[in-house]
Amino acid sequence: MNKFIYRVQSFYKNHNLSQIRIRQPLYLNKFYSTNSEVAREYDTPIENIRNFSIIAHVDHGKSTLADRLLEITGAIEVNSGKQILDKLQVEKERGITVKAQTASVNYTYKGIKYLLNLIDTPGHVDFSAEVHRSLTPCQGVILIVDANDGVQAQTVANFHLAVKHNLVIVPVINKIDLKYANPDRVVNQLETLFDIKQSDVLKISAKLGTGVSKVLDAVVERIPPPDVCRDKPFRALIFDSWYEKYKGTILLIYIKEGSLSLKQHVVSMYNKKPYEVRTISLLRPSEEVVNKLFAGQIGCISCNLKSSNETIIGDTLHLKDYVTEPLLGFKAPKPMVFSGLYPIEKSEFEVLKTAIEKLILNDSSVTVAMETSVALGQGWRLGFLGLLHMEVFMQRLEQEYGAHSVVTTPSVTYKAKIFGKKNVKQYRTDMISFNNPANFPDPNIVEEFYEPMVLGTIIAPIEHIGTVMNLCFERRGIQQMTKDIGHNRTMFQFLLPLNEIIVDFHDVLKRVTSGYGTFDYEDSGYEPANIVKLNIALNGKVVEEFSTIVHASKARAIGRQICEKMLNILPRQMFEIAIQAIVSGKVLARENLKAYKKDVTAKLYGGDVTRRMKLLAQQAEGKKKMKMIGKICVPRETFINLLKK
Structure with missing residues (x-):
């Protein structure tokens, strides 16, 4: 490409074609133009650089504040749109940030020009890996708290994450323009929970732009420049x-x-x-x-x-040719929720594979492993940080790449301690992990099962104490701490099984607390658990694809739900089908799917009743024989309807 440009310029010069204008293709202008207005160098002194992130709970105004900062620094025009850094379609539709975005802007403070590298981060707990990754290049953070809602569960988690990274924290109270805003109450919460001084707290309205310029001044004054060296190799x-x-x-x-x-x-x-x-x-x-x-x-x-x-x-x-040591980066996030992903049509496998490979470039917290199902064919086992993370990934897969797929019910990773004989006098134990019911080990060789636990933090109004505690106890939670944080709010900490919270815990919490309860969790290792494999059998034959892993105390209830659901989605046959939920050979629930029945007595027009009884007996005998030798045809759509979330 460069040789082509050189030849064109040489021809232009040698032939003195001063009146002829040679028009370069647009892609040459974009990537290879030597125009100083396009290709520049910004050799900003290190002491004039500030790298910082904006962190907060969901809907506390991170993206709105980012818009105001971009407007003040001249990076975008005033009133150019809402949430400029939320570029994904899923972010605009859901109104939440799911992907951290970066912007490098210039800001002049006291006559000195500074380069500010701003990173807007998500607020939902499922995207905490994005926050963790975004803090790596930063020396400080802007911690936003809603003036109306006050400190929330994710606020606590983000504060401790910033402290863990040794970052300077600039506390900001947002939405002071709201009718019921109470900044003084929030200041007291920050002082009680985080020991933040009142004089360090900034009060702003990101929506109206009130006090936002003071945030930029605080970033320059409080956050130190990056600890880097320009005299060493790259x-x-x-x-x-x-x-x-x-x-x-x-x-x-x-x-x-x-x-x-x-x-x-x-x-x-x-x-x-x-x-x-x-x-x-x-x-x-x-x-x-x-x-x-x-x-x-x-x-x-x-x-x-x-x-x-x-x-x-x-x-x-x-x-190249320089030997160096790796930088201290960050650990890969640990997936919490696993789900199977399969193409709707087998012919779409390669298309879906390409789409997944491209999308995981932009979402490194997703793990992918090949998986094969007898019913659904070849697919993948994907690991996510939470249920919302999984939903957003699937939505992006469809919107950005047009890839449609079948997603199975989410599950978590369990562990089992297997004992086996090493020799006559010595025994050994092995620990194995599994998240697919098909890989559930034989209970006869398992010494103990373990399930993943999380330490959940819940902040809710004091009048909902009983409701919140009942909800956690129903999900097999163990109470760790209850603390009054003032102003009619209580903070709970429960040790909860991950399997009990991944599907609907957050939604139920919002419902029982009238929308005021907030929830955040962090990994808390594994604890011994009495888990079992729940098999679903059709006429006594176990269908492996319908199996699931549950806690023994909830096996009967879950088995009954699955049987009732299959009663509605499984197509009827010419003979009766017994749908059974089985654990270790014991039937816990059963439903009978009635057979198609032909009226064999329709041709009768009177006469002895024994004729009618004889025809019915022959029909019953035929169906009994058919049930013994007949094969149940389970269409692919039935597996999809039962397995998908």
Whole structure:
């Protein structure tokens, strides 16, 4: 491409074609223009750089504040739209942030020009991995609290996460313009829970722009510049990636040491492969092409990555022929919820596979493993951080790539301690993990089962104490702590089985607390549990695809629900079908699906009643024989209707 441009320019010069204008293709202007207005270098001094994230509970105004900050710094025009950084269709439809977004903006404070790298983060607990990843390149955070709702469960979690990263916290109370706002009450909560001084708290209205400029001033004054070095060879941390149709894989990097220019070759410490840097850009928030990036900056690069397997979030990039050590990144998030994913039609397998590979580039917290089902064919076992995370992933899969799929009921990962004989005098134990009922081990060789637990934090009005506690006890919760945080609000902490909260716990909590209860959880390891495999049998034959893993105390209730559901979705046959829920050979629930029945006595027109009885007896005998030798045909749609969430 460069040789082509050189020849055109040489021809233009040698032939003195001063009156002829050669028009370059648009793609050449975009990627290879030497115009100083397009390709620049922003060599901002390290002491004038500030990297920070905006963190808060759901719907406390993170994205609205980000809009105001972008407007004040001139990155976007005033009234250019709501939630500029929420670019995904699913974010606009649901009104929540599900993907952290970065913007590099300029701000002049006391006559000095600063480069501010802003990262807007999600607020829902299912996307806590996005928050954790976004804090890696930061030296401070803006902690937003709603002036009406006060401190919520995710506020507590985000505060402790920022403290864990040793970040400077700028506390901000938002929505002071609301009719029932009570900033003083929220200030007292911050002081009680986090020991934050009243003088450090800023009070703003992100919607109206009141006091927002003071937030930028506080960022410059309180948050320190990044601890980086520009005199060493290039070294950077990959903390996000995504796929673009014409550029391929794009990497979002935080440069810790040195600088990076076009045409340089970088090496990934994960796969040891060298790549040529094709494009470099800053997010402002739209992409702006630059020639060079320096230590302390956050920017995007494309370097001809052809496969999603060639990159990993948290990996370190360095220059070719330079030996270096990996940067201290962050641990890969641990999936909490697993579900099967299958194409609706077998012919769509490759299309769905390509879509999944592209999407996991942008969502590294999803794990993928191949899986095969007798009923649904070849598919994948996907791991997610929560139920909302799973729903958003499936929605993005359909909206962004047009890939339709069948999703099975979510489950969690269990563990089992298997004992086996090593030799005559010594025994050994092995710990295995499984999240698919098909891999449930034989109870006869299991010493003990374990299920994942979480430490749940609930904040709710004091009048709902009894309701919240009853809900947690119904879900086999163990109370850890109850604390009055003032102003008619109570904070609970319960140790809960993960399997009991992944599907509908949050919705039920909102319902029983009239929408005022908030919930957040964190991993708390594994605890011994009495779990069993619940089998579903049709006329005594177990159908493995219908099996599920449940706690022994709830096996009968869940078995009854499945049998009743199958009674409505399983097509009738020419003979009666017994639907049974079985655990360890014991039938816990049963429903009978009636057979199609022909009126064999319709041709009779009187006479002895024994004739009628004889025909009915012959029909019953025939159906009995058919039931013994007949095979039950379960269509694929039945598996889909039962297995999908």
